[in-house]
Amino acid sequence: MSPTTSFVKEIDFSKAELEELIDLSLHFKALKKDGLVHNYLQGYNIALIFEKSSTRTRSAFTVAGQDLGMNVTYLGAGEIQLGKKESVVDTAKVLGSMFDGIEYRGFSQEDVELLAQHAGVPVWNGLTDTWHPTQMIADFMTLKEVFGSLEGLTLVYVGDGRNNMANSLLVTSAILGLHIKIIAPESLQPEEEIVALAKQHQTGGEITITDDLAQVAGADILYTDVWVSMGEAVNFKERIDLLLPYQINQGLLEKTGNPDVIVLHCLPAFHDLNTQIGREIYDQYGYAELEITDEVFQKYSSYIFQEAENRMHSIKAIMYYSLKNR
Incomplete structure (x- = not known):
């Protein structure tokens, strides 16, 4: 597990931690089905970086973030300078200073690893060509x-x-x-x-x-x-x-x-x-x-x-x- 509790590949968590995440998921599903408010992270801000198109991942991060009380900002392909006019490392430092967490869905596993290493906040892999841990x-x-x-x-x-x-x-x-x-x-x-x-x-x-x-x-x-x-x-x-x-x-x-x-x-x-x-x-x-x-x-x-x-x-x-x- 990284110091910031990022989830960029499956081995970031142990068996016990994965089982805890599964049980926590079931708990949050029950809260949602019962109509119980669970905005435990109210006031937090997260960024969603999408280099690849998405239905489930984008919708899931957006609704999940809002249910938890967070402000969610979508950053689509072509809307930021990631890897084009600004390096991944520089982007990580900038976004990490403004957001409490970052989701990345794209091509390169190396990019999401760099984000996690340099952002200083949790980074979640929404899919790369190598891994799909949130799935x-x-x-x-x-x-x-x-x-x-x-x-x-x-x-x-x-x-x-x-x-x-x-x-x-x-x-x-x-x-x-x-x-x-x-x-x-x-x-x-x-x-x-x-x-x-x-x-x-x-x-x-x-x-x-x-x-x-x-x-x-x-x-x-x-x-x-x-x-x-x-x-x-x-x-x-x-x-x-x-x-x-x-x-x-x-x-x-x-x-x-x-x-x-x-x-x-x-x-x-x-x-x-x-x-x-x-x-x-x-x-x-x-x-x-x-x-x-x-x-x-x-x-x-x-x-x-x-x-x-x-x-x-x-x-x-x-x-x-x-x-x-x-």
Whole structure:
């Protein structure tokens, strides 16, 4: 944990601290559902830096900050000089002198680390190309709601296994002691240093990295994400053809052998043609569904949108945890 209680990657917190954040998230959700005011950080000011577009992360930080009584300032791409006319370090020092906390959503993990090192206030990683730590608290909070406990669960991530979501699920599962399987083509499996990090912080459970889809057997949770990350330059047709066998569909569900398995997705999801990008993909390549079929998405949508709502409750817990003693 950093001296300012920043949260820029999963290993910033121990197993006990992650569990505390999950329980605190559930507490804040109960307060919200009961209509109880909890503006414990009234008068605080936070800045939200967004180099990448966002629906859930921006909304969650904004509402969570306001519920806690804070003033929230959005700083979008092109609105500040970060990394262009002003270095990240200089920006960190300026913003840290004016705000009590800073959220960063962008491309470079190095940038969010520099912000945390030099701002002098807590910095929260809203997503980088390497990690997505705030998403993890929402995800494992959702699992605790659904299953009652995280102990003994087997989480299977299927698809692009070397993106930020796969990295974060792998390491967080290892810290919390779940069984975690990353099932992906060999060329899209986690980097060795990420796997080594997961093993270094492993408190229980088993880690499996494979391209064998038969390994979905015994899964309690199937998890997937988009096949091309924001800003990633790839041959989309080649990526789709490579990952199509790893689509979460009814056939893959049946391979788990678990009638109580659930499916999660951090969203957005390409499961139908009701988006501009989805229609463009269909017109160009003929695929109406990508990482998850619409049938499966709709079947498990209650869990997926529960997970989405929990972004707000969990981010509230993260910010409160960081700022409560300042």
